Amino acid sequence: MSEPVVIIGSGLAGYTVARELRKLDKTTPLVVVSRDHAGFYSKPMLSNALAGNKTPATLVMKAAEKMAADLGATVRAGVSVRRIDTAARLVEFEGGETLVYRDLVLALGADPIRVPLEGDAADAVLSVNDLDDYTRFAEQLHGKQRVAILGAGLIGCEFANDLLSRGVTPTLVDLADRVLSRLLPPQASGLLQERLAAAGVQFRLGLSASRVERVAGGLRVSLSDGSAV
Template identity: 75%
Template sequence: MSDFDPIVIVGSGLAGYGVARELRRLDKATPLVIVSRDHAGFYSKPMLSNALAGNKTAATLVMKPAEKMAAELGATVRTHSRVQRIDTAAKTIALADGETLAYRDLVLALGADPIRLALDGDAADAVLSVNDLDDYARFAERLEGATRVAVLGAGLIGCEFANDLLARGVTPTVIDLAERPLSRLLPEAASARLRERLEAAGVRFRFGVAASRIDRSAGGLRVTLSDGSTIAADLVLSAIGLRPRTALAQAAGLAVQRGVVVDRWLATSAPNVYAVGDCAEVEGHSLPFVLPLMQQGRALAATLAGTPTPVVYPAMPVTVKTPACPTVVCPPPVDAAGTWRTDLSDDGCAAHFHADDGALLGFAVLGSATTQKQSLAARVAGLIA
């Protein structure tokens, strides 16, 4: 390693490009290399789950191609390049084409992969997931002519896609082992309101069951559920969650749990190696949302520019993209002790999670109550202060 070795960022999603942009605001001179396994065009991944209503294609979702990002950032952007190995002692990464790159500092912005169910049936391999632009392009192509889509998972992404499919005249059936939508984020009354509004818009739900097999049939696909019932579909979309990409870090000897383990300075267990975004586990927290990675990007950029800066997580409400029932949730910490209190009206729902001492630890607002989100967020203590 020399003083002229670059900062290398592996990953060109919102997290990777976010660090690069924040770094260039503070440091315009240090060489910067961004290594991407795909085309490295800049786009907003959260837009994938509501792109149908806007008649977006994979091409129109790209805001800036890799060449423009490279010019704006004064960086070298390596497209379609896979990192095979990290040598933390030598401070190098080995690419699949045999090239070795030295780094001053290495930032892992590897993202996450969709969790895949172990399904039986002769069409199990036909199940789609949408996790990037290429996935979205395949999904949109297969959607042509489809009128029935089975969505596996009633979490945030599953509900967003179900709502978005309505814009294409598709009838989505959402399947989940849980008993209600967004069961990990919303209290029961708020979840019931979301279900009511989505069903009124045309979404169908099957709760308390899971898909067990997918078979081809004369009319398309047949989804067999764990209770033995079946659902006819033209397409099956899996949206049951994401698993942080940790294999590369683990092979390099970095500490890995659910994600790549980092401290508040986003530092891994190896010197000069950091992790951000969906692949990172920050003091036990894995938060696959936009606001946390923005906080990470600002903090890490300052550290890389010479001012060690710990990440701070203020209250970070999550906007659920379900126009049939506008929803914003700021979930309480997973291990928080307290009680949900919910107020319902004809056009809104406001739920507040209070600790035993009365402190507001989280909230969920739906419909007209979403106007309260800023005032409520100001009252919630941050996750990492």
Template identity: 60%
Template structure:
């Protein structure tokens, strides 16, 4: 009997790998293990579901049963791997059940980072990292008008913009000097902040929360400058940490994520990783496009044709309708500087949008940020930007 290819995780990474694999191999037994109900949904849709008037239930595009038929797999919802016996190729579930595998793929995602915040309301701080989280968040929004968002990165800004559709006035706080601090140069971020504040978002930058105290049915958030914000709800969106504990306990090499090579193989040749939990040549990229490229490459490898993953230039679309934004960040070690580009009308680029280019000393384009009307330049600049992983 042939042991199955086992995929741990039923998110975008796990299901897209299953779909790509089935295009190449219809016969190898396939099993998908899921910590939740295993319905297929798009996680990026969580941060703009409110304005689309979507519920947690309506975000599910296909049930586990339908996905099982589509990818010809045995899908096991509500189960989790407790340990891996790599030498024997055995995955041990928390129930004690032992599952033998031909190959194991870890598509187990990442956990929200929790800030060290005190106070009797700290345990009530919400984060949204999956469908169940979103259901709890949406239920708590009933009647809320004041929400404090911890984190002015991509997810924090997207949720803040989305809450405007519910007539909620969000206040976003961050220790960074400006919003989207890891993606935008200061001048572009200033314009981004201006647009979102005009729409109803408040930003408090260079500041952090120290305590969250219950105040009846609401909360009082104390900041490190001594000021206090009243809130009906506190949402944390300060980032994700790849789930590496399972891999580490199995003796696999981990760093920021589960370390894999260009074939997405871990330090054990029969265990692979992709998605938010994986670190590929030092890169941990929790975005849709890297996942799609990983899934295609790994599917080919697992079907018998070793295929190294490669990343083209992959612009990130920030879902903030109050300020449409596209960013293609330069490599972390890139030498160069951000330059604000004049718009075609010659007005400096600060009226209808902003175009910022990250240029090498010789003038080569290494990255870009486009805001407002300048997002129309996305395709033109993408074709000039070098591959993220060639």
């Protein structure tokens, strides 16, 4: 048997490569490696799932087992890669197991920027970049009435709009002086901000966050002008 094609990453890019490969080649062994559950879901839906009453389970379109069957592949879920030896064409997993490959595809996706924050609650700031992150986020929303969102770009505005459906008051904090500053001209940006404000979103624009501290009943985010949320 020939060495497999190994795809590291089970997001849209990874699984699309796998599907396209199978259109051309039905026989070469194929291994998809994922550090999470490896189920197939639409990542853009994470920022509007609340309004659609979507749970983490219902966001998964196909479980890893179904993807493996459809692709004629081996799907390794919950596995992290420790080292890649390109000379030996070898992938080493955490725990020491190794896998030799014929071809290797890196479909790792992007990680969000972690803003450097001080304070005893800096570790409480959540990033929602995959389904596991969304699960933690949804669990922590129970009983919450106010959520601060660092970033008023596309994803930040989508999350703010989504949180309104849960009766949560979102506050968008951004260095820019308007929302979606990199995507929209001022007139369109202003219209969007007006609509979000009318719906209940609050804004702290032209400011950055510096500290996050635990206080009675929640968290306090200190901003660059000396104020706090």
